[in-house]
Amino acid sequence: MALPEKILIVGTPNVGKSVIFNALTGRYATVSNYPGTTVDVFRGPCKICGNAYEIIDTPGMYSLVPVTEEERVSRTILLKEKARVVIHVIDGKNLERMLPFTLQLIDAGLPVVLVLNIMDEAERLDIKIDAAKLSKELGLPVILAAGALNRGIKELKDAIDSYEPSKASTFPLDSRIEKFVSDNTGLLKKNYGVAERLMLLWLLQEDPEVTALVKAKEPAVFKKLAAARKTLSGKYKDHMSYALALLRQKRATIISGKCELSPEKPRLLAEEALSRLTMHPFFGLVILVLVLLVVYLVVGVFGSKICVDYIENNIFGVYIIPPITRFVEAVFPWVAVQDLLVHDYGIFSLGIRYSFAIILPIVSLFFFMFAIIEDSxxxxxxxxxxxxxxxxxxxxGRAVIPMVLGLGCDTMATIVTRTLPSLRERVIATFLLALAIPCSAQLGLIMGLLSANIMMFLVWFGAIFLIFMVVGWLSAKILPGEAPVFFIEVPPLRFPKVKNLVIKTYTRLEWYLKEVIPMFILVSLLIWAGRLTGLFQLAMKALNYPVKWIGLPEKTSEAFLYGFFRRDYGAAGLRDMAGSLTHNQLVVALVTITLFLPCVAQFIVMVKERGIKTGLYISALVLVIAFASGYALNELLNILRITL
Amino acid sequence: MAEYKCGMCGKEFGKEEAVPACRSCPFNKGCKLIKCPNCGYEFPQEPGWLKKLLGYGEKNDKRKS
Known part of the structure; x- marks a missing residue:
């Protein structure tokens, strides 16, 4: 039996490809990783006018020159799966911005049907598109659709059924590039699955995969083409990828101008002006510092200094821990059991107190502030x-996602580093997460401990920022590679809704507490067991040496040991002994503990994601950098005679 | 109808789109985090009771209007 013909759905993220896929397949889909990758590809059957097809929904891509693994997979599918039709789905509201990708598909010689989706929203914005004219301009079928409302699906099916392969006209870019293409057409003898024109343009852009492929298959031709490329690219001041993108965009603007009737562009609103300021190289940084300052005042000063002090001293210190201690001492005569539940390291006096009296108020406020930032x-x-x-x-900028998630939980963020396009980026991001990104509860506690005076906070922040930058820069030098390209859709700025803030804060808090309370109880148990067996004291003895080198009393090694079980537990331990430390010692301890080894869970994930060798290398480096930085800061403060 | 909205890129998506994005994660069983299929940003799911409560509130608002 003959296999069904294939229909591919391609397009950028957020244009409703999945809605079109569901409308064609009736939501019946199988999901599998594309061979050799972790990228999911959806496949589903579809019958159109009695003919069976297999529909393939490809991962979102912005261009035929891939940047991410998802885009690489999509391009491979486009080239390898010989499709009867390639449905290019675009957002009808953004015709001008999305047409350059259509032009690339035309250059590839693929059988394209263009679907302008989300037309219901476009119509609400008074955007009208002359589909017939656009079809004539591009030389391919154009469908206006609103997949979510099932509009345009019948027309799309008809277009697939009646599709006849015809050569859509390619669009000239500029005379020099067109000359390069015409001079070299016919040189490539092998079949690469796409039109020769696009192969030549990819070689011009120095696409690494295409370059390697042609170099291997036709070395003599490649040599000739490489020389022609070098001569041509020398005539452009920008990289050829950028020059080609500009030329295609220019062409897209002309085409969309002929076919689109949209209302006059709205004037620059205050919202838009603010949006641009937040991304401005100078004013954007000023706004970022202001945002951090507000978070510091709310979480550090109000949360950690005022709320935690009150809850810990006036509620837990008076009404909760003392009666529980008296009850346990009265019921259990055995000191070992008493130590397990109360006293200095018991489940109630340490685990429960840390969870509810210290961490809960801080993370509540942190998550609330984070919800404001996120919702806006x-x-x-x-x-x-x-x-x-x-x-x-x-x-x-793509690495902002794991870095921001690291402020919630570094373990989860380490898993998210797999969304970064190259191994080099994944290793650098994993390293920086393990070293210099404190999790929410640790950050809140640190802000609280530094709230005695703003100078302490500035020294801590300056030290962490400097180490983050220097270590990151050195990592990039040691692990050389291409500068990554970054795209992100920027949604409009909006005023946060109170309902959303409450939901987001509550949801994150519930998730956090479900994770943290069992862990805190477990850590209390481990400490109890460690003290009983003497292992805890042994580990503390080993840590005493580096702790003394950085000018701290021996007792602080206990907090560092806690920190390896959970980062926030370590900071909470430091909070307990903050009264016996000078401000200088406190800042040195906090810089060291921020940089100190990741917690056990993060270490396990790091080994799982990056392998045992890289995981151990990163941990060893983190340990050395943490104590070396603490030592350097302590010496610097002493030499400069600075008292915070 | 979109069930979630990503806090990073603003993509609105349903649960069926989010689940495959998490398939390769070793913690996916029992995990309450939702992953945006567009940018990979993660956020926790709101609890069922809160969803029902808000759904009830929204229904009441619609009736009133």
Whole structure:
């Protein structure tokens, strides 16, 4: 029996490809990883006018020159699966911005049907598109659709059924590039699955996969083409990828101008002006500092200093821990059992007190502030703002996602690093997460401990920022590679809704407490067992040496040991002994504990994600950098005679 | 109808789109985090009772209007 013909759905993320896929397949889909990758690909059967087809929904892609693993998979599918029709789904509201990708598909010689989706929203914005005219301009079928409302699906099916392969006209870019294409057409003798024109343009853009492929298959031809490419690219001041993107965009603007009737562009609103400011290289940083300052005042000063002090001293210190201690001492005569439940390291006096009296108020306020930042649409702007800074560290704005998630939980964030396009970025991001990104509860506690004076906070922040930058920059030098490219859709800025803030804060808090309370109880148990067997004291003895080198009393090694079980537990331990430390010692201890080894859970995930060798290398480096930084800071403060 | 909205890129998506994004994660069983299929940003699911309560509130609002 003959296999059904294939129909591919392609397009950028957020254009409703899945809705079109569901409408064609009736939501019947099988999901599998594309061979050799962790990228999911959806496949489903479909019958159109009695003919059976297999519909393949490809991962979102912005261009035929891939940046991420998802885009690479999509391109491979486009080239390898010989499709009867390629449905290019675009957002009808953004015709001008999305047409360049259609032009690339035409250059590839693929059998394209263009679907302008989300037309219901476009119509609400008074955007009208002349589909017939656009079809004539591009030389391919154009369907206006609103997949979510099932509009345009019948027309799409008809277009697939009646599709006749015809050569859509390619669009000239500029005379020099067209000359390069015409001069070299006919040189490539092997079949690469796409039109020769696009192969030549990819070689011009120095696409690494295409370059390697042609070099291996036709070395002599490649040599000739490489020389022609070098001569041509020397005539452009930008990289050829950028030059080609600009030329295609220019062509797309002309085509959309002929076929689209949209209302006059709205004037620059205050909201838009603010949005641009948040991404401005200078004012964006000023806004970022202001945002951090507000978080510090709310979480550190109000949360940790005022709320925690009150709850710990006036509620737990008076009404909860003392009666429980008296009850346990009265019921259980055995000191070992008493130590397990109460006294200095018991489940109630340590685990439950840390969870509810210290961590709960801090993370509640932190999650509330985070919900405001998230709901306002600031996060993608932050990603755009620090894209340039991250590039110095071999990362891109895309790495903002794991870094921001690391402020919630570094373990989960380490898993999310797999969304980064290259191994180099994944290793650098994993390293920086383990080293310099404190989790929410640890950060809140640190802010609280530093709230005695703003100078302490500034020294801590400056030290962590400097180490983050220097280590990141060095990592990028040691692990060389291409500068990553970053795209993100920036949604509009909006005023956060109280309902959303409450839901987000509550939901995160519930998730956090479900995870943290069993862990805190477990850590109390481990400490109890460690003290009984003497292992705890042994580990503390080993830690005493580096702790003394950085100018701290021996007792602080206990907090560092807690920190390896959970980062926030370590900071809470430091909070308990903060009264016996000078401000200088406190800042040195906090810088060291922020940089100190990741917690057990993060270590396990790090080994699982990056392998045992890289996991151990990162842990060893983190340990050395943490104590070396603590030592350097302590010496610097002493030499400069600075008293905080 | 979209059940979730990503806090990072603003993509609205349903649960069926989010689950495959998490398939390769070793913690996916019993995990309450939802992953945006577009940018990979993760956030916790709101609890069922809260969803029902808000759904009830929204229904009441619609009736009133």
């Amino acid at each position: 649409g600031y996060l993608p702007r932050l990603a755009m703002l620090i894209d340039k800074i991250f590039k110095m560290m071999g990362l891109s």
